Amino acid sequence: MPPKKSPFRRLSVALKFAEANMPAQVPHVASPSNTLSLFLTTSKAAFLKDAKEGGNKAAGWTVVMGNEAGDLDSIASAIAYAWIQSEVHKIPAVPLIQVERPDLALRAENLHALKIAGLSESNEELLTLTEISEFKPFPAHKFNLVDHNRLADAYTVDNPSVEVTAVIDHHEDEGLYLNANPRIVIPCGSCASHVAALCPPELPAELASLLLAAIIIDTDGFKPDGKGTQIDRDAGNNIAVKSTYAKFLPPLSALAPIDFHIRDGLYNSQIIMELTQTLAEKKMDVSHLTAFDLLRRDYKEYVHPLSWVSDKPSIKLGLSTVPVSLKDWATDGRLEDAAIKWATQRGLTILGVLTSFREDKSNILGKSSKGKHKREMAWIIIDDPQLSEIEGLNPDVLKDRLAAGLEADDVVQVEKFKKFTLEDGKLPPHSRELLYKQGNAHATRKAIAPLVKKILEGE
Ligand SMILES: [Mn+2]
Incomplete structure (x- = not known):
């Protein structure tokens, strides 16, 4: 042989x-x-x-x-x-x-x-x-x-x-x-x-x-x-x-x-x-994906120690980037259902959904053309009974801290999203949400993740 x-x-x-x-x-x-x-x-x-x-x-x-x-x-x-x-x-x-x-x-x-x-x-x-x-x-x-x-x-x-x-x-x-x-x-x-x-x-x-x-x-x-x-x-x-x-x-x-x-x-x-x-066409064509698929498709996770809370607990935060505007996939409770399912599976306290898209515009002649590049943000702060037992920590505290930090940042330039809202009663009680449009559409997750780290971990 x-x-x-x-x-x-x-x-x-x-x-x-x-x-x-x-x-x-x-x-x-x-x-x-x-x-x-x-x-x-x-x-x-x-x-x-x-x-x-x-x-x-x-x-x-x-x-x-x-x-x-x-x-x-x-x-x-x-x-x-x-x-x-x-x-x-x-x-x-x-x-x-x-x-x-x-x-x-x-x-x-x-x-x-x-x-x-x-x-x-x-x-x-x-x-x-x-x-x-x-x-x-x-x-x-x-x-x-x-x-x-x-x-x-x-x-x-x-x-x-x-x-x-x-x-x-x-x-x-x-x-x-x-x-x-x-x-x-x-x-x-x-x-x-x-x-x-x-x-x-x-x-x-x-x-x-x-x-x-x-x-x-x-x-x-x-x-x-x-x-x-x-x-x-x-x-x-x-x-x-x-x-x-x-x-x-x-x-x-x-x-x-x-x-x-x-x-x-x-x-x-x-x-x-x-x-x-x-x-680019293959990347943009996500029409066959469900809301739950979209949250998983381009996803990163972070652990943030909260030094400003007496017990110094850590929370898990997920960031999903989605190449479609919220109104095209997240309406009628679809975002809420998918977000709760994914957050439960991953053990998240906060899920951030970052959209990035161009809106099709049709002009007077009915010809469609690619519109301006836009980005939106949806933040879901989950009501975790274990966390809420900790003195000085509950979804409202996290929501306020995140909102203050994001709204003060002059790079991302967030603006409250008025046209898009979540369905009443779809999120579990005490869970909170924040919805924004980004003034600066160039700020990707590469910029948002370090900003959120600073906001959540900072003194
Ligand atoms: Mn890369």
Whole structure:
């Protein structure tokens, strides 16, 4: 019998094979046996095997995670950095997608990008929360954080030797894990741009396409004066020519950001425009989702210690970003029902719902056009009998504190929402709500979360 070949040897053979075949690949259709898919399948299987065997078997693994909102940036950054750790630095690494497997379907744009990246229809190559739920405490100790810079509590519970060895992010820096290497926490449009800058000269074309798709979503396709920065444009130019879209791009010289007038070569290229539009359409089409789906789809959670209350209790706060205006999905008690269900499931004291949308306007000729970008906020403060027993803490106190802090902030510029109200008697008694329109539609959850932290935790 021939000696058994290790899966990693097979992987490196497959890598060489695929690299040799790359120019023949067409965008949109990558074979499921491509290198990225194989890397993911192999690392997931090997990690789960070690985790199942128990003991300290999984200690050699580094788990690379994006944030719990599970957007394309988080997924692409985690996959790409795990690939870099494994293939370039030879550190066994597995990307963990921080969503339950059935919830992958809530983001159609992610499914599209994963298809471009050559993953199978079922995305079985990915390691999600569903596959690791049986392991408690978490079987690995070493973490790399991408697209966030604070390790979630779930991974530190009964896991004393926990260690964050790399941080790559574009959110506000919480100043943790100062010995991590690399430790890159710099604002830009997409965390995927930071990860792209760390990629070696050669990488699977499907991986480059995945990073490119993430940067495109976060920067509106490299829109000048949009959310993208020079970091994103440089990363885009660098990664696009290595992607499955390379042969459809204008010549390299037109992409190089040497001259101001041609720095937007990527933005103006036909293939990038098409990909931008497809991803945006998929992202915006949430018509098939229920109110409960919308609250879960793009969701982050925070724990806030309340130092101003004598017992110093902590409360859990959730923030859902929803790409549809409240009047289009939250009326007739739908928001209240979904919010109470989700808050109960997650053990939340406060749920904030942040909408971001453009209103379709029809003009005199009946032609519809995209209106101004707007944002709204709905805050539900849950009546938790346990909390209300604490001296000086009840839904009214939290509501007043939150309202005062938000209304005083001159960046977000909230304005009381008069046209939208909740149904009488839909929320449990003593629960409270706050409804606002945002004067500043540029303030995203990236800005709201630190503001709310300051409001709730401050003296
Ligand atoms: Mn991000």
